[in-house]
Amino acid sequence: VDEIHRWNKAQQDALLPHLESGVITLVGATTENPFYSLVNPLLSRCQLFELYPLQxxxxxxxxxxxxxxxxxxxxxxxxxxxxxxxxxxxxxxxxxxxxxxxxxxxxxxxxxxxxxxxxxxxxxxxxxxIQKRNVRYDRGGDEHYHYASALIKSMRGSDVDASLYWLCAMLDGGEDPNFLFRRFLIFASEDVGMADPYALGVIQAAHEAFLKTGMPEGFYFLSHAAIFLALSPKSNSTKAIFDLQREIREHGVMEVPPWLRDKTANAKEARYLGRENASDDYRYPHNYPFHWVDQRYLPESLKGREWFEPGTQGREASLWERLRKIREQP
The missing domain is CATH 1.10.8.60 (Helicase, Ruva Protein; domain 3)
Incomplete structure (x- = not known):
């Protein structure tokens, strides 16, 4: 069976009893990753051979x-x-x-x-x-993900030449430039992040410029984006959001401290119940030096907990140092 990955799950499952009974001997060929395109029961009953390009x-x-x-x-x-x-x-x-x-x-x-x-x-x-070199690249196959992974890892490792190499390999294979810009946008927050908060704007501007000009001038903007991200200082502190997601999924969301609740709702509750307005305990940061005041914003049970780990590179380091000094003020 050539291109066996084109068989759907039901068709593949139909082969199983006949393979087990020995009625048929299956020899299948596929250009796709069998671990993605074939069902596990069929894979477990077959011997897998990987064929490589000729030298x-x-x-x-x-x-x-x-x-x-x-x-x-x-x-x-x-x-x-x-x-x-x-x-x-x-x-x-x-x-x-x-x-x-x-x-x-x-x-x-x-x-x-x-x-x-x-x-x-x-x-x-x-x-x-033979006017064009045959490229081992399929926008829907393994090479698509391998090349994309190599591009991201090269930029993360600040290797400009490798970043441009894998970028060109994908473009030469027919990759959609918009896919590349989507990856660049994700990288700007995931791997550059607060080390250069403006990276996101640079990539967005490069993408907009690409959409306005098209190819071949669009190569400049793709190159610009890849070089910029590779050269940028790196920080992955934005991953703190996933630690918070895990915390909330495991323990739920605690009550909002009274002074952080909506002031209109607090006022109505205080008037109805005849008690002090909890919003009166809220300290407005703009009324204090450096527009900061020591105040608890997390629920009582999470007091002192920290998930954000500031990076030490680029603008993030200076922003965090500024806040640290303000907190130390008497």
């Missing part, structure tokens, strides 16, 4: 066979292919023998015979026959 030498050897083989190849055409042309076809095929053989056949059929009856294929003819 340059292997592709060249197959091209030489095709040139020489009279019965199954193109030997009957009396081809004369230069060494440089063979190397070029093998290299540009990107490990895909079918791509290389198709290019060789195009060259052979589109080149007139010389007076001696032979067909001569040089480097120029080879370049005309």
């Amino acid at each position: 340059h030498e292997d592709v060249r050897r197959m091209l030489e066979r095709a040139v020489a083989d009279v019965d199954r190849g193109l030997g009957f055409m009396e081809l004369r292919v230069t060494e440089v042309a063979l190397d070029y076809l093998a290299e540009m095929a990107g490990g895909d023998i079918r791509n290389a053989l198709n290019a060789l056949e195009v060259a052979a059929l589109s080149t007139p015979r010389k007076a001696d009856g032979a067909v001569y294929i040089d480097l120029e003819i080879a370049k005309e026959s």
Whole structure:
């Protein structure tokens, strides 16, 4: 079964009893990741073999066979292919023998015979026959996620050249630039974050500029964004939100301290029950030096708890140091 990943879950499940009874022997092929595209019961009953792209030498050897083989190849055409042309076809095929053989056949059929009856294929003819390198990239397959992961990790590691390399690899494979900008926007908050709070605005501006200009000028904005993020100071302190989510899911949300509640509701409650207005205990920060006052904002049971861990790079460090000094004021 070729392209077995195209079978839906029900069709794959229908194979199981026949595999177990030995009625059928299944040989399936897929270009997708089988761990995503095939159901686990089917995988558990099969032996998995991963096939890798052919190496340059292997592709060249197959091209030489095709040139020489009279019965199954193109030997009957009396081809004369230069060494440089063979190397070029093998290299540009990107490990895909079918791509290389198709290019060789195009060259052979589109080149007139010389007076001696032979067909001569040089480097120029080879370049005309396979004008673009075969790229191992599928926007919906594994390579899409592998390349995207490599791009993100390169920017996180502040490697500008690697960031641009994987960016270009994805674009050359036909990736949607809008997907890349979405990843850049996420990175600006997840990995640059408060170290440079303006990174988000820079990426948003680059995306808007891209939408207004399109390609090929859009390459500038993609490059601008990738270089900027790779060079930016890094902080992942925004991940504190997930620690808070875990806290709330595990323990629930505690009561809002009375002085933090809505002042209108507090006033009505105080008037109705004949007691002091809890909002009177709220201390308005703008009435104090540096617009800060020591006051509890968390529920009583969470007093003193901290989830935010400030980074030590870029603007975040200076913002946190400013707040620390204000808190230390008598």
